[in-house]
Amino acid sequence: MELFNRQTSRRNFLKTGAALAAAPAMATAVGTRAVGQSAQSLRVGVLRAPAAGVIEIGRTIGAYEAEGLNFAPVLFDSASGPKIIQALGGDSIDLSFVNTTAALLALAQGAVPLKMISVPTDPSQLFALIGKSDIESVQGLRGKKVAATEGTALHYFLARVLTKYGMSFSDIEFVNLPAPQGQAAFVAGQVDAVVPSVNGRFYLMSTDKTAREVFTHKDFGADPNPQNFINYDLFVTTEKVVNTQADNLKKFLAAYHGKAVPYLKDAGTREKAISSITEYINTAQKNPTDPTIMSQIIDNSGFYDRNEVRQVMSSPDLREAMEYQIKFFTDLRKISKTPNLDNAIVTDLV
Incomplete structure (x- = not known):
């Protein structure tokens, strides 16, 4: 890719x-x-x-x-x-x-x-990976459809999240969509997880009862492989x-x-x-x-x-x-x- x-x-x-x-x-x-x-x-x-x-x-x-x-x-x-x-x-x-x-x-x-x-x-602190309620961890994304906008900070954030857990894009089914379409696809159940826009993150978490924050900025500082993200x-x-x-x-x-x-x-x-x-x-x-x-x-x-x-x-x-x-x-x-x-x-x- x-x-x-x-x-x-x-x-x-x-x-x-x-x-x-x-x-x-x-x-x-x-x-x-x-x-x-x-x-x-x-x-x-x-x-x-x-x-x-x-x-x-x-x-x-x-x-x-x-x-x-x-x-x-x-x-x-x-x-x-x-x-x-x-x-x-x-x-x-x-x-x-x-x-x-x-x-x-x-x-x-x-x-x-x-x-x-x-x-x-x-x-930086506003980025998040949002998944359906049955996805409890980043590792749970294996084989799942995950949407983000290619060539943007949202894409880089997703790449860094996967790498932190020893994963890559080959472990997921990556779906390249503009943020609004990715968020709509998530709500419609067409993808299992999404890296939304900043506003989209808050919107999804306040309106979609099936949504959960699988990974947020603060998680970069936790095990495994604590690191910074700017x-x-x-x-x-x-x-x-x-x-x-x-x-x-x-x-x-x-x-x-x-x-x-x-x-x-x-x-x-x-x-x-x-x-x-x-x-x-x-x-x-x-x-x-x-x-x-x-x-x-x-x-x-x-x-x-x-x-x-x-x-x-x-x-x-x-x-x-x-x-x-x-x-x-x-x-x-x-x-x-x-x-x-x-x-x-x-x-x-x-």
Whole structure:
């Protein structure tokens, strides 16, 4: 099983990315300027996810305007990290956020000159493997159908869980599905277990009486083979955008980390911020959440102000987590070329 087809050429990758990105970007950019605006606009790809909700808070409180940024969000109704990166490679957007897994696999493929410029959040503690009530352990997954989204943090989480117990994908029947479809398949009994989205985890556990958490983040620290698991979300762009819009990138990050995140963390505005994020995510959401669940998600995620994110970007933890993941996929023969992290990590924009 290959996470990405190694035979895909750069030309075909970018061509596919442009086609995938153009339709959602043109059709679903809401409350924003058109995508093909002036060169001074920063086109930011967003999803219905907590980090995007914080990006939206920045817009509603005037953070980008205060920085002098012509901010143009482009909403993707349904996309995963690889599709976002294809959109970057196809020049449909200038900036977005993806998990570390998607970024590293794209770097290894070499199709897009990707740059990792900041960390919007750390959702690592929110990942979980959900199974039916009769599955009492990871070992109980042998021969079972398990759904996750290939090439994403959810896929990497599942791979790490299996490896911890001396298992591999050959021990299960892996079903590659986008998170919403995987969750629906689980509810319908078409798969035995699923690694859901963050919101999907709470939704399944509160609505499906047959669901149980087979493995959560805290279990990485338990026997057998105690280990750490870190998988940051990353703000990613391309070399071209860094070279041509560095000032706009700095303005965006100043607004996000310097204004939007503090608005979320401030006791006086936190409740309103969480309500706004909940409303943002629930728009066109098949698995709606509520402020109570969203508060749990926020509490277990790392959202960083400017000083905090500078520490994260310069911390050895970031690079070590990436190097561990690179080695992990190299050992599994999922990547054959080691990404150049020195070239990909940009620390002077925050």
